[in-house]
Amino acid sequence: MYTLMVADDHPLFRDAIVGVLRDGMPDSRVIEADSLATALAQADCHDDLDLILLDLGLPDAEGLTGLERLRDTVPLIPVAIVSADQDRTTVLEAMNLGAVGYIPKSTPRQTLLAALTQILEGNVYLPADIMRRSDTATRAQVTNLSADQTSHHGSLDLLTDKQREVLTHMALGDSNKMIAYRLAIAETTVKTHVSAILRKLGVTSRVQAILVANDLGLGRQNERP
Structure with a gap:
């Protein structure tokens, strides 16, 4: 309850x-x-x-x-x-x-x-x-990201294939527990991937990572992997 x-x-x-x-x-x-x-x-x-x-x-x-x-x-x-x-x-x-x-x-x-x-x-x-859809300039202003951090958002090259999968599910609103279930991995492993994703994208929160993912075309509605 x-x-x-x-x-x-x-x-x-x-x-x-x-x-x-x-x-x-x-x-x-x-x-x-x-x-x-x-x-x-x-x-x-x-x-x-x-x-x-x-x-x-x-x-x-x-x-x-x-x-x-x-x-x-x-x-x-x-x-x-x-x-x-x-x-x-x-x-x-x-x-x-x-x-x-x-x-x-x-x-x-x-x-x-x-x-x-x-x-x-x-x-x-x-x-x-x-x-x-998210506006890069608006997002950078609101989240107080530096110009250097914002420039990192244009590429997903730093992410491994599994991290890209995790980020896609994050953008679709899945919890760590649900991501673990969908990808058949441990929830602790998901948490490790999330931490790495935030670090590589140069963001400090899950919300910022989701906005970046959607700006780059990941996790759009009705595009669940």
């Missing part, structure tokens, strides 16, 4: 997403918050929280400051953004600040549930248009 928090000040949307969670994840417990202050207080009281779904329009938080406060105050609780803002820069900034997912409010019910399942299984979730 999962324990989820929905932090949104709009009663109609909060009720709607809570209803989707209760229908689609009936064994889960849902906690509600209508402000950042309430979300912080609830997080402090519930040490069993598995995920916080955070709106960027809370009355006592401007932009991504709510995400920053939550990451600083309760760093062990994953936070996913659920927002009407679909600007690519905002999405990438949120991921760079430690969000485990970014779900537009226009997301259909089944896609929302699939995204939450993916996040709760330890994966990251990005909107489909971000997964399909």
Whole structure:
């Protein structure tokens, strides 16, 4: 059973997403918050929280400051953004600040549930248009990569064949456990490959590696190996 928090000040949307969670994840417990202050207080009281779904329009938080406060105050609780803002820069900034997912409010019910399942299984979730294409300049600006690091993104020559396979599955949203299953290798081996991939691509996080992979054409939707 999962324990989820929905932090949104709009009663109609909060009720709607809570209803989707209760229908689609009936064994889960849902906690509600209508402000950042309430979300912080609830997080402090519930040490069993598995995920916080955070709106960027809370009355006592401007932009991504709510995400920053939550990451600083309760760093062990994953936070996913659920927002009407679909600007690519905002999405990438949120991921760079430690969000485990970014779900537009226009997301259909089944896609929302699939995204939450993916996040709760330890994966990251990005909107489909971000997964399909990424802008090199935007990515470099948001993730603060140096010019030298960005230049490394144009080639996969440093990766072994197995590392390319692992990176492709990463870009498709597979967890380390799922990659291990699909490639018939140990999960510890997958972790070793992931570490090597990050080092060779000159990035510091799984999200950055996924963006690089998609920019280079790996892991596009419906292209599972």
